Amino acid sequence: MSEPDSDKVDLRSEIPRFRPAAPPPSFGEFVENMRRLQDLAVCVDATDEVYQQARDRAAELVELLAPYAAREGKGPANRSMDLPGRGSLLMPPFHVEKFDEESVVARGVLRRYHLGGGGVAHGGVLPLIFDDNFGNVVYAAKRPISRTAYLHVNYRKVTPLDVPLIIEGKVDRVEGRKTFITARLTEEDGTLLADGEGLMVQLLPGQP
Numbered sequence: 781m782s783e784p785d786s787d788k789v790d791l792r793s794e795i796p797r798f799r800p801a802a803p804p805p806s807f808g809e810f811v812e813n814m815r816r817l818q819d820l821a822v823c824v825d826a827t828d829e830v831y832q833q834a835r836d837r838a839a840e841l842v843e844l845l846a847p848y849a850a851r852e853g854k855g856p857a858n859r860s861m862d863l864p865g866r867g868s869l870l871m872p873p874f875h876v877e878k879f880d881e882e883s884v885v886a887r888g889v890l891r892r893y894h895l896g897g898g899g900v901a902h903g904g905v906l907p908l909i910f911d912d913n914f915g916n917v918v919y920a921a922k923r924p925i926s927r928t929a930y931l932h933v934n935y936r937k938v939t940p941l942d943v944p945l946i947i948e949g950k951v952d953r954v955e956g957r958k959t960f961i962t963a964r965l966t967e968e969d970g971t972l973l974a975d976g977e978g979l980m981v982q983l984l985p986g987q988p
């Protein structure tokens with residue numbers, strides 16, 4: 781039998797404990813530069829010589845970082861609460877501004893690398909923002925550890941890039957293992973861009 785792993789949130793579950801990170805000072809600037817690089821990677825129109833140089837410098841960066849790859853929950857990405865998107869490149873750069881049992885509010889911008897077409901955000905980015913908000917709402921409401929069973933987004937208006945956006949989500953109702961959550965994505969002046977509803981289901985012992 782394998783040894784119990786105290787990093788698991790519950791020894792019957794495969795989910796790692798969530799532990800906020802205190803990243804080294806340069807980590808935030810590194811992540812912001814990586815986001816800027818993503819913006820450029822999706823928009824530059826350069827010569828082959830420039831791409832060759834970019835390829836080689838990117839390969840150097842890979843070589844520098846590869847020895848430090850660590851398992852989930854070790855590195856600061858995704859756990860740095862003071863950084864946009866918790867310091868995770870996967871996450872849109874939003875900051876949580878309110879986190880309590882009533883609601884979770886986060887504010888941020890979508891940027892060039894989130895472009896879908898026609899100058900506005902890719903529709904697939906919005907469910908990511910909603911899902912992350914739902915996860916935070918479950919956590920803030922002190923509900924048991926849960927996973928998203930479904931998530932429904934209504935796109936009410938196109939979502940602009942480089943404009944402050946606000947998402948606010950709250951528990952709508954609880955039925956046994958089920959937590960139903962609703963959320964709204966707006967601009968700062970209250971213009972509704974999208975609203976969503978989701979079901980988070982409490983995990984049973986042993987569910988990953």
Ligand SMILES: CCCCCCCCCCCC(=O)SCCNC(=O)CCNC(=O)[C@H](O)C(C)(C)COP(=O)(O)OP(=O)(O)OC[C@H]1O[C@@H](n2cnc3c(N)ncnc32)[C@H](O)[C@@H]1OP(=O)(O)O
Pocket residue numbers: 798911912913914915916919926927928929930956957958979981982983984987
């Ligand atoms: C501080 C910083 C934090 C940091 C916060 C970080 C935030 C990150 C948040 C990310 C969250 C995720 O994306 S999680 C990843 C995406 N989700 C997943 O991968 C989940 C994959 N699916 C599953 O694992 C499973 O389907 C479960 C666990 C969701 C449910 O399976 P189960 O345990 O067998 O439950 P089951 O008996 O089927 O259903 C239980 C009840 O829910 C209902 N139910 C289940 N699925 C559905 C459904 N799609 N639509 C309607 N109803 C459903 C059933 O009818 C039943 O109702 P009744 O008969 O009892 O009435």
